Amino acid sequence: MMDTQCVTPSLKELERILYGGKRSGNHVDEVWPNLLLGDMSIANDRYSLWKLGISHVLNAAHGKAHCCGSHQFYGSCVEYYGVPADDSPSFNLAAYFQSCADYIHQVLNTPGARLLVHCAVGVSRSASLVIAYLMIQHRLPLLEAINTIKQRRWIFPNRGFLQQLRALDMKLHNTYMRRTEEVPLSVPL
Template identity: 30%
Template sequence: MQPCCVFGSCILRFCVCVNWSSSEKIDGINMEMDASLVYERQVHGKVKQRVFLGSKKAAENETTLRALGITAVVNAAPSQVAPQLTERAYLEVDLYDSPIYKDGKVFFDPRIRQGFDSTIIFIDEVFSKGETGSVLVHCAGGISRSASLVLAWLVASCGMSLKAAWEHVLSVRPIIGPNAGFIFALMDLEKELTGKTTIKKPLSMHQRGIITLKDEEISKQ
């Protein structure tokens, strides 16, 4: 893994070289379908902090959680995945899973941004003490809701552009596909933080996945 950027004594590493196939397993864990490593940070070369993006299957399997060293969980589908009663830090984010369609236009539910903010604060607090720990962000399939939360965190807390965050997470978990409502909310977050956006607006309410802008299109904003 190559370091992407350095913040003081904290080396931030994104696992862009990690790309497990759907058939490859580590300790019995399907690393593409169940849980995918999307972020790793080393503090002073000793402490490792990781974020995994995963599915209901990973969240409900105690063996998987222990194997991955999960110390905190973000559940983006509490109506579909029951909370696991353990000593782990736990956050429920009940995201509205369908875009709002009105007068021929697609909008996002404002509660999505609230979910982004809650997740960003939660993960940052887990890592704030500089201790070893891993966070699992999951929904039912690890495709739309939880992927959107991870993208929001990478943009807000890691300083990545939405384009870079999307390309990175897609490279380690090819099955992700945020819906149109989440895409609009992610665009809104990036625009608020940076004054510009690096992806295109969804073409329809049925769109799954992000279409990125070319560098020259971004530079014109």
């Protein structure tokens, strides 16, 4: 049930939470059932992807140096989806939140599918897209989405992405509140 007193944490508070805990990680971690978050090293290792059972790859650094995955690179065994995002606080990653959340949701609802979401290091661009997915498709508040991933992987979205995720959190909360208020109460006659 949605908390009607949901308050989006400040940017400073989010950075404090993200900075805590371990600050190193693996090349890849399963952060949600059949949803793996990783870096370019794992994304460029087709054998490891095969061993992990990866059927789909979402590259949040499409076309960037060392992250230039493609349909040709993965062949017919892996479906590829690329997002040409820069890891810059001024980059508008929010423009991709809904389409990527829809893609991730569609993949994870495909029997037997396993999805790798990656960027260069696997802590900012790709992590932001996975956070947005959890917020949009599973209605997790921003802090809960971050903590869900942090239990399994160290992440640190840049300040610009955190601001965009905060804006998404406030927008989704307001949308959920309006929907709750619009539901008519049935009154027995």
